Amino acid sequence: xxxxxxxxxxxxxxxxxxxxxxxxxxxxxxxxxxxxxxxxxxxxxxxxxxxxxxxxxxxxxxxxxxxxxxxxxxxxxxxxxxxxxxxxxxxxxxxxxxxxxxxxxxxxxxxxxxxxxxxxxxxxxxxxxxxxxxxxxxxxxxxxxxxxxxxxxxxxxxxxxxxxxxxxxxxxxxxxxxxxxxxxxxxxxxxxxxxxxxxxxxxxxxxxxxxxxxxxxxxxxxxxxxxxxxxxxxxxxxxxxxxxxxxxxxxxxxxxxxxxxxxxxxxxxxxxxxxxxxxxxxxxxxxxxxxxxxxxxxxxxxxxxxxxxxxxxxxxxxxxxxxxxxxxxxxxxxxxxxxxxxxxxxxxxxxxxxxxxxxxxxxxxxxxxxxxxxxxxxxxx
Ligand SMILES: [Zn+2]
Numbered sequence: 001x002x003x004x005x006x007x008x009x010x011x012x013x014x015x016x017x018x019x020x021x022x023x024x025x026x027x028x029x030x031x032x033x034x035x036x037x038x039x040x041x042x043x044x045x046x047x048x049x050x051x052x053x054x055x056x057x058x059x060x061x062x063x064x065x066x067x068x069x070x071x072x073x074x075x076x077x078x079x080x081x082x083x084x085x086x087x088x089x090x091x092x093x094x095x096x097x098x099x100x101x102x103x104x105x106x107x108x109x110x111x112x113x114x115x116x117x118x119x120x121x122x123x124x125x126x127x128x129x130x131x132x133x134x135x136x137x138x139x140x141x142x143x144x145x146x147x148x149x150x151x152x153x154x155x156x157x158x159x160x161x162x163x164x165x166x167x168x169x170x171x172x173x174x175x176x177x178x179x180x181x182x183x184x185x186x187x188x189x190x191x192x193x194x195x196x197x198x199x200x201x202x203x204x205x206x207x208x209x210x211x212x213x214x215x216x217x218x219x220x221x222x223x224x225x226x227x228x229x230x231x232x233x234x235x236x237x238x239x240x241x242x243x244x245x246x247x248x249x250x251x252x253x254x255x256x257x258x259x260x261x262x263x264x265x266x267x268x269x270x271x272x273x274x275x276x277x278x279x280x281x282x283x284x285x286x287x288x289x290x291x292x293x294x295x296x297x298x299x300x301x302x303x304x305x306x307x308x309x310x311x312x313x314x315x316x317x318x319x320x321x322x323x324x325x326x327x328x329x330x331x332x333x334x335x336x337x338x339x340x341x342x343x344x345x346x347x348x349x350x351x352x353x354x355x356x357x358x359x360x361x362x363x364x365x366x367x368x369x370x371x372x373x374x375x376x377x378x379x380x381x
Contacts, residue, residue: 004029005053008069009144010194020058021194025075029054033071034102037078041123042106043067063108070107070126070143077153077184080191084289090296097159097166098122107143115142116356117155119166119363124152147185148355154184155357161292164301167366169346169374171244172304174367176295178250178354183257183291186233190284197277205269205276207262208234233258239305239333247353253305256328260312261287263324290315305334346374 003026010021031047032040033054040046046067048054056064085094096103097119109125117124126143130136142148158180159166165173189195203209235255242248261283269279294311295303309329316322330336349367351359358364 002026002028004048005051005055006068006072007055007057007065008072009058009146022055023072023076025072025079027075027079029071033068035075036100037096037102038071038074039102039104040067040071040107041104042108066107066141066143070105070149073146073149073188074103074105074124074153076191077150077157077188080188080288081157081292084285084292085296087285088289088293090293094160096122096156097163103156108141114356115148115152116360117152117159118357118360119159124149124156126152146188150185150188151181151355152357154181155355157184158295161296162298162300162303165303166363167370168302169367169370170302170304171246171249171347171349172253173302174246174349174351174354174358175249175253175305176303176308178246178358179253179257180291180295181355181357182233182250182254186258186261187284187288187291190280191288193277193281196280196284200277200280205271207258207265237332243350244347245350245352246358247351250354252332252334253308256305256309256332256334257287257291259328260321260324263328264321267320267324305329309334346371346378 003024006023006025006029007020008023010019027035029035029048029052031045033046033048034040043063043066046054046056046064054064054068056068058065082094085092101122104121104123106123106125109127111129112127113129114127115125126141126149128139128141128143130138131140155177158177165177168174189199199207233251233254235251237248237252237255239249239252242252264286265280265283268283269276290312291308293315294308297311297315298307306329309325313322313325316325326335348371351364
C-alpha cells in the first residue's frame with residue numbers, strides 16, 4: 001500500500017464555510033509525522049492508523065490535526081516544485097540549503113505574532129498569538145494558515161535553489177524572495193483541483209474579478225499586519241511607483257506574474273471543450289515551471305526582475321505567450337524604454353510588511369553586509 005490519507009484545513013479556518021477535507025500524499029510518511037525531507041518538531045509524536053492514514057478531528061485532536069496539516073502543506077509545496085523540475089528534466093538533486101538533513105517544522109513554536117524560515121536553525125517556525133494583543137480573543141495559530149505556511153516554505157525552497165539571494169544587496173533580489181513566497185501560495189493553490197474549481201466558481205472564470213478577492217482574504221495575514229497571496233497579487237504597480245520597501249517592490253513582480261497567468265488563461269481556456277478548472281490547473285503548472293526554471297537559470301546573486309523576466313521569455317515556448325510576458329514586464333517598467341534604473345545602487349532596505357523570514361537577523365545581517373561591501377566597491381570605482 002502506498003501513500004497516506006490526511007485531513008487538513010481546506011483554506012484558513014478563519015474563512016467561513018470552508019472546513020476540513022481529506023487529501024492524499026503519495027509518498028511515504030512515518031510517525032511524527034516525518035519523511036526524508038520534513039520532520040515535525042515541538043509536538044507530541046503523531047502516529048498513523050493501521051493503514052498509515054493520519055485522520056484527526058480538529059476539535060477533538062487539535063494538536064495532532066495541526067501537526068498533520070502543517071506537514072501536509074509543506075509536503076505539497078515541495079512535491080509541486082519537485083514535479084515541475086522533473087517534468088522539465090532538471091535532474092539536479094535539490095536538498096535544503098544545508099544538505100539532505102530534513103527541515104524541522106515547528107507548528108506551535110511559541111506565543112508571538114510571527115512565522116519564519118531560518119537557514120541557521122534549519123527550520124520553519126509557526127507561532128500563535130492573541131489578535132490585536134487582546135488576551136480574551138481566541139489564539140490564532142499561524143500554522144493553520146495555508147497562505148502563511150506555503151509562503152514560508154517558498155523562502156526555504158528558493159534558498160535551496162539560489163542560496164546567493166539570501167545575502168544579495170540588490171533591492172529587487174529581496175523583492176524576488178518575498179514575491180516567490182506569495183507566488184508559492186498561488187501556485188500551490190492552483191496545483192489542487194478543488195481549489196481551481198472554487199476559484200473558477202468564485203471568479204466566474206475572470207481572474208481579475210474583484211468579487212473573487214474576499215474569498216482568499218485570509219484573516220491571518222491581516223492579523224499579522226500584512227496581506228499575502230492572491231489578494232496581494234492583482235495590482236498594477238510599476239517600478240517607479242514603489243520605494244525601497246521590499247514588500248512593495250515584491251508586489252511589482254508578483255503582479256506581473258499574476259497578469260501573465262491571467263493572460264495565458266484567457267488565451268488558453270476553451271469552455272466549449274474543457275472545464276475551466278482543468279484549464280486553470282494546467283496554466284498553474286505552466287506558470288510554476290516557467291518561474292522556477294527562470295530563477296534556476298538566472299544569476300546566482302543580485303538577480304534583478306529584468307534578469308528573471310528575460311529568462312521567462314527565453315524559456316516560454318509559445319510565441320504569443322512570450323509576448324504576454326514581455327508586455328506585462330514592459331508595462332511595469334521592468335523591461336523596455338521606461339526601464340527604471342533607480343534601484344541599481346546599493347541602498348538601505350526597508351523590511352516593514354515583509355514576513356518574519358526576511359526580518360530575521362540572520363537574513364538582514366547578511367544583506368546589510370552585502371550592501372556595505374557593494375557601497376565600498378561602487379564608491380572606489
Ligand atoms: Zn516572506
